[in-house]
Amino acid sequence: MPVSDANALLGAGDTALASPAPRMEVRGLDAFFGKVHAVKDVSMAIPEHRVTAIIGPSGCGKSTFLRTLNRMHETIPTAYIRGTVHLDGEDIYAPGVDAVSVRRHVGMVFQRPTAFPTMSIRGNVAAGLGVLRAVGERFDVEERVEEALRRAALWDEVKDRLDASALGLSGGQQQRLCIARALAMEPGVLLLDEPTASLDPISTEKVEALVHQLRDGVTVVIVTHNMEQAARVSDQTAFFLHGEMVELSPTSDLFTRPRDSRTEAYITGRFG
Template sequence: MSKQIQVSGLDAYYGSHKAIEDVSMTIEPRSITAFIGPSGCGKSTFLRTLNRMHEVIPGARVEGKVLLDGEDLYAPTVEPVSVRRSIGMVFQRPNPFPTMSIYENVAAGLRLNRGRIARSELDGIVETSLKGANLWNEVKDRLSKPGAGLSGGQQQRLCIARAIAVQPEVLLMDEPCSALDPISTLAIEDLMAKLKDQYTIVIVTHNMQQAARVSDRTAFFNLAAQGQPGKVIEMDETSRMFTNPTQKATEDYITGRFG
């Protein structure tokens, strides 16, 4: 399922304001790529361009190319909904559907995408997805209970189960642990390490230790001044980025001298 993403010359705008400029990178399959950098430098904006969620915002637009295994996701013939189906998204705060049970939360995307599904098939996919999100053993006896009744860390894993139920090829995670306690954060990080065997994973994080722990490659975003577009300053293997970055700005950020 895992696929490579190639980005070339990408600019993203909010109306007339250019938020990110000339971003080019390759995101490898079966790996975790982390985006780091100070607030407001365009990390989350760039993440949303990868599954065409950026253009949902009125006045927002993208220039440049995003290729998923060679297919241009912004080609006129490509349906944005199909892109979002193959490139799933997990948000900063857990957002289970509050009126739905744990079971229905996982099944929601499947029902939306495929319409009527045999109950036996749906049962199997829900169980597989919850096991994939390392949540099955904690909830298997209360699948009919509200998803909103779970703890924060469990809710985030429920959202991951919901995302992988539709069998995407890429998982985007926008600061998925920022609202969680350390134990729940560790559970999500362990889960990411397991999921990367099947998916291409891209994560935005402000936690340097987290980026160092979980990612294979890291991209550092920064901007020249407030109001200027964000750019990728450096991208490399995470171990090299955190021990021997080539750019002084990267070293200053990682060591806490700014940002």
């Protein structure tokens, strides 16, 4: 199942045919806010066990694109999309598919830490688990919490104060707590929307290292305005500009041999 060569998925369809189905597949996606056309005709395959980075100047539609992958886009009034997004072969926008269920399978972490202020550390990690229980899944909550915190590399720092308020944690710890909260749901895909934008360099480093480790267990899509970050953590990188996807290449290729002149202009710092 792991895609042995991420390159095979990129570019022409004939090479993609040779590899197994990607975890997520976006086809001809347009996203709108009312009359504003924020994402224009984007198609992208997101391979399993890989980190896909999305870069581009602010306002290029990269966050909007990310939010179409777990149907968060539509929580904004007047927002809608055209096109299809498949998760494990199933169209998440098909009639009858419930957006709320999609979000249980595609987790998301935001720019700023969003620890729930009224809950303890344990309560935060377990926050989504009640939802899973409600749909009939059975598991040991304590085990899940510990496992999620371990995967988020936070367990050792918080294991002695699981019942303390989550607001007592540092910004970086809170962000990893949010990642743990998402991981506890055991999602197939994890979306990270500029997860280090509000963090200091040391916390950023920890989160980046974490992202690198995570891909063994989960497919990651990360939006970042930081090109170095994309280069450090991702396997393939997409460059967005004015709502369009200009280029999607293996990360090493995109930063060394960009195929599009606009990509080159961006990564060499000539605009944005």
